[in-house]
Amino acid sequence: MNEEYAAKCLAELGSPTRLAVFRLLVRAGHVGMVVGDLQRRLRIPASTLSHHIARLAWAGLVEQRRRGRSLHCFARTDVMDGLVTYLTAECCAGFDDEKTDQPAA
Amino acid sequence: MNEEYAAKCLAELGSPTRLAVFRLLVRAGHVGMVVGDLQRRLRIPASTLSHHIARLAWAGLVEQRRRGRSLHCFARTDVMDGLVTYLTAECCAGFDDEKTDQPAA
DNA sequence: TTTATATTTCGATATTTCTAGAAATATCGT
DNA sequence: ACGATATTTCTAGAAATATCGAAATATAAA
Numbered sequence: 001m002n003e004e005y006a007a008k009c010l011a012e013l014g015s016p017t018r019l020a021v022f023r024l025l026v027r028a029g030h031v032g033m034v035v036g037d038l039q040r041r042l043r044i045p046a047s048t049l050s051h052h053i054a055r056l057a058w059a060g061l062v063e064q065r066r067r068g069r070s071l072h073c074f075a076r077t078d079v080m081d082g083l084v085t086y087l088t089a090e091c092c093a094g095f096d097d098e099k100t101d102q103p104a105a
Numbered sequence: 106m107n108e109e110y111a112a113k114c115l116a117e118l119g120s121p122t123r124l125a126v127f128r129l130l131v132r133a134g135h136v137g138m139v140v141g142d143l144q145r146r147l148r149i150p151a152s153t154l155s156h157h158i159a160r161l162a163w164a165g166l167v168e169q170r171r172r173g174r175s176l177h178c179f180a181r182t183d184v185m186d187g188l189v190t191y192l193t194a195e196c197c198a199g200f201d202d203e204k205t206d207q208p209a210a
Numbered sequence: 211t212t213t214a215t216a217t218t219t220c221g222a223t224a225t226t227t228c229t230a231g232a233a234a235t236a237t238c239g240t
Numbered sequence: 241a242c243g244a245t246a247t248t249t250c251t252a253g254a255a256a257t258a259t260c261g262a263a264a265t266a267t268a269a270a
Binding site: 140152171176 | 214215216217218219220
Binding site for chain 1: 108109111112113114115116117118119120121124125127128131180182185186188189192193195196197198
């Protein structure tokens with residue numbers, strides 16, 4: 001995970017619809033969900049949903065595998081874990097003055 | 106932190122420029138950085154930078170306080186912590202089959 | 211009170227993104 | 241081959257966003 005890729009993932013997750021899709025897929029675990037499931041769940045037109053899933057897949061956050069007529073979608077939780085690790089290391093506290101202050105000066 | 110606000114924060118952090126601003130501010134801790142510091146560091150026009158800082162502030166991720174002619178900027182690491190906690194709980198593994206599987210079935 | 215500094219607001223343009231209907235594609239069952 | 245199902249691609253208008261120069265604002269210093 002680097003800054004550029006982190007920004008890409010954040011941007012793709014930063015849409016209410018896409019975040020909802022991703023959450024549903026995370027909860028579905030490695031069983032995944034087919035696009036139609038997601039559509040019935042989210043009540044949005046197929047083309048719109050397809051667009052959002054494509055963006056998540058483009059960012060590497062979602063994987064799709066065709067099985068018969070259906071496309072199974074899975075959340076790449078390993079990528080998400082990498083993102084969270086990156087954010088924790090680079091964007092959370094830890095550069096605070098407790099660290100940089102001279103102790104007992 | 107709820108889904109809607111999480112999406113907002115993610116969207117605002119999902120710009121390379123804004124993520125860079127936020128990282129710099131995190132590293133600056135509670136000392137913060139003035140806008141001019143950020144500008145010299147990132148080499149982008151003042152108006153563009155101002156726009157991005159305003160968005161981060163609008164999302165609550167950055168706080169600004171005027172001191173004299175300068176505007177000091179601070180990263181709201183507490184908000185960031187909340188976001189990371191949310192992502193960990195809602196978007197990372199944990200709904201996986203290790204959990205839902207029958208143990209020793 | 212004039213001048214310098216720091217930053218924002220305005221305005222204009224270029225680009226991206228969102229949304230969703232219509233058409234196309236892929237796969238299956240018959 | 242045909243019809244049904246599942247999903248994507250195409251297309252386009254509307255809305256949002258990015259960029260940056262110029263002008264405006266706020267504060268301090270001389």
